[in-house]
Amino acid sequence: MLQGLFNRLYRFNIGTRTAMSFMAVVLASLVFSVAALVLLEYSKKIDTKISDKYRPVISALKDYQTQIETTILLTSDISSQYNEKKRRTLKKQLDRTYNEKKLTVIGMSQETSLEDIRKNVVEIDKEFQKIAALQRQILNLMQVSADYSDQQKLQQAREINENIEEKFNHLSARLEETSMEAIYVFRQLETQKYASYRTLSYLLVIMIVLIIAVSIFSIYVTNVTVIRPIKEMSAILDELSEGKIITFRSEIKRNDEVGTMIASAKKVVDGFKAKSEVANAIGKGNYNVSVPLLSRHDKLGKALQEMKTNLNTAKENEEKSRKNLEAYTINLEKKNRELDQFAYIASHDLKSPLRGINNLTEWIKEELGDQLSGDSLKYFHLLRGRVHRMEALINSLSKYARAGRSQLDQERIQSKDIVLTVLRKLNPGPQVAVYFDETLPEIDGNRKDLEEVFLTFVSNAIHHNTSKEKLVNITYHTHPKEFEFCIADNGPGIAAEFHDRIFTIFQTLDRRDEVENVGAGLAIVKKIVEEYGGRIWLESEPGKGSKFYFSWPRYQLLDLD
Amino acid sequence: MGEQIVNILLVEDDEVDVMNVKRAFKKNNVTNPLFVCNNGLEAIEFLTQRLASNPAEVPRIILLDLNMPKMGGIEFLRELRKNNELKNISVFVMTTSNEDRDKVDAYNLNVAGYILKPLSMERFIEAVSTLNNYWKLCEFPE
Incomplete structure (x- = not known):
């Protein structure tokens, strides 16, 4: 039932509801005020009635009764001992004062509610008239008796007095009854007055209870209809503020301001959720999703759209550059194959x-034999020297072209073994001392490539060395990602201006027609080292020897088993 | 066990190289009859013809160049090893190619040796002389 009432209440908005409860309180107050006024007026009337009519009636009744009693007492006094003054007083009272009192009572009790009293008084008067007649008789008898000292008359008067007292006893009861009757009527009025006061106090209690009930009900309704939804909304906002993606789950459905607020919150939450789903999809690389716009002011939505477009463009660009790179790689592989072909042609077809x-x-x-002599013979020697040099150049060229190409064929090698092999091949004379670090490390690479590298360095260190005691020292350093080898000699040293040139193919610091040295060794070594991802450099000054360095990546392709 | 007359076939396209071999033979007193073919195809033809007309005089030793027109040395070797009557012939490769691939291919086809043609005459003569001594020691089936 209460639920039905709430449902009916929810159709109105909060403003209307507040106005309604206010109106209810005002209406109740108004009704109460009117009722209170009416009741007060009523009791006031009763009060007036009591003070204006009933109290005088009662006092008049009392006077009347006292009057009767006084006459009785006077009669009794007179009948016992005659007194002229008292006789006159009684006579006056019987003739005038009594009637005055009687008429006052009757006059005052004209009200319908006092009808009984009036009737009683009339009847009492009738009775009293009989007594009064007797009293007059007594007065006459006593006067006669006093005048004539008539004992008989005195006796007669005293007998009548006894009769009067008897009658009065009866009347007295009647009088008492009437007085009681009057007091009863008065009490009834008083009761009526108090009843109206009681009603007034009940009304007040009802009014207070009503106002409290309306207030409690209003508070409860406010709590249910306003505070609870606000709490729910604030919980939702809390979750949103923590960055959670939530599903809107409020089941409050209403037409009032709270309903509007919840609908707005639902829009926010649903919009946020939809956005996050879209953003998620975009994040996963799905650029086909459409970004829903909540309105044309939806900046986040527009930002997402822009992001999506930019990402898509970036992806397309990436795709393009990847394709370009692929094409470039393919082209590079083709070029390398061509270079291989060239090396082959150079080594075979040119030779x-x-x-x-x-x-x-x-x-x-x-054929000519002895016929050759002098310059001709010398020319023949020069001719053959150039041919051999040409062959050496071609060999170097093909070696250079292929340098480092075998790096895919790698194994783990003790670099110390390589150095030992190189020394065996070079077989340096007694004037050469080669020192190397006993702990030369294990490295990954192609054995032939590594031999070529060490052979070139060591052989250069020996062959270009002009010292009497030729010293070569091979050391290394371990770095996190690479080994750094150093081949130092005590040779003539190289001026800084040639440091770059010596690594260029066919650049030699010696004369060009020296057959042994075509100037390709360091170029080939540089190419090998760089193919493996290392670097090559030197520290040298004329007269201070040379230190050739090269770095070699650690465990490039093989894993540590 | 007297010295057998072993026919030698030289498969070589370069005229100077042919002369070179002939001169080296002369210098080392190698008297074995020398036949020359200019490419692999010619050599196959020559050998099959020989096999048909005079099986006894089929060359037992072949000196083979690798880079030749029409049919190269490796291709020629493949054809040779396929033929049941010719597959026993000893083949010495004499070439300028220092390619690993060529060497591996050649040895996979059962060659008796792989000689790089040196630039100078003296070293070539040395090589031929060594060869001569080698095949003098070898026994060949009748």
Whole structure:
């Protein structure tokens, strides 16, 4: 039932509801005030009635009664001992004062409610008239008796007096009854007055209870309809403020301001949820989702749309550059294959005619035999020297082209073993001392590549060394991601201006026609080291020897087992 | 057990190299009959013809160049090893190619040796002389 009432109440908005409860309180107060006024007026009337009519009636009745009693007493006095003054007083009272008192009572009790009293008084008067007649008789008898000292008359008067007292006793009861009757009527009025006061106090209690009830009900309704939804909303806002994505789950459905607020909150929460889902989808790379806009002022929605567009563009660009990179890689692989082909051609096809030239010159020299002499002989030597140099250049070129290409074929190698192999190959003379760190590390790489690197460094350190006691020292440092090797010698040193040049192919610091040195060794080593992701550099000054450094990545392709 | 006359076939396209071999033979007093073919195809033809007309005089040793027109050395070796009557022939590769791939291919096809053609005459003559001594020691089936 209460639920039904609430449901009916919820149709109105909060403003209307507040006005309604206010109106109820005002109406109740008004009704109470009117009732109170009416009741007060009523009791006032009763009061007036009592003071104006009833109290005088009672006092008049009393006077009347006293009057009767006085006459009785006087009669009794006179009848016992005659007194002229008292006789006159009694006579006056019987003739005048009594009637005055009687008429006062009758006159005052004209009210319907006092009808009984009046009738009683009339009847009492009738009775008293009989007594009064006797009293007059006594007066006459006593006067006669006094005048004539008539004992008989005195006796007669005294007998009548006894009769009167007898009658009066009866009348007295009647009088008492009438007085009681009057007091009863008076009491009835008083009761009526008190009843109206009681009603008034009941009304007051009812009024207070009503106002308290309306207040409690209003508070309860406010609590149910306003505070509870606000708490619910604040819980939702709390969750939102913590960044949670929530489903709107309030079941409050109403038409009032709270209902509007909840609807707005639902819009916010649902919009937020929809946005977060879209953002999630975008985050996962789904750029096909459409971003719902809550209105044309939806800045977050617009930002998401923009983000989506930008991400999509970025993705497309990335795709493009990836394709470009792929194409570039393919192109690079093609170029490398071409370089391989070139190396092959260089080493084979170019050398073939060169060898022919070499053979033919040799045969010519043999055929001519002694006929060759002087300059011609020298030219032949120079010719053959150039041919050999050409072969050396071609060999170096093909080696350079292929340098580092075998890095995919890696294994774990003791670099100390490599150094030992290199020293065995070089077989340096007694004037050369090669020192190396006994703890040279284990590294990953292709054995041939590593041999080439160490061989070139050590051989350069020995062959370009002009000291009498040639010293070569191989050391290393361990860095987090790479090893750093150093091959130091006590050779002539290299001026800073040549430090870059020595790593360029066919750049040599010696004369060009020295066959042994075509100037490709360091270029090949540099290419190998860089192919493996290392670096190569040197520290050197003329007269202070050279320190060649190269770094080699640690455990590049193989895992530690 | 007298010295057998072993026919030698040289498969080589470069004229100077052919002359080179001939001169080296002469210098080392290698008197074995030397036949020359300019490419693999020619050599296959020559060998099958020989097999048909005069099986006894089929060359037992072949000196093979790798880079040749029409049919290269490796291809020629493959064809040779497929043929039941020719697969026993000893083949020495004499080439300028220092490619690992060529070496592996050649040895997989059962060659007796892989000689890099040196630039200078002297070293080539040395190589031929060593070869000569080697095949003098070898026994061949009748």
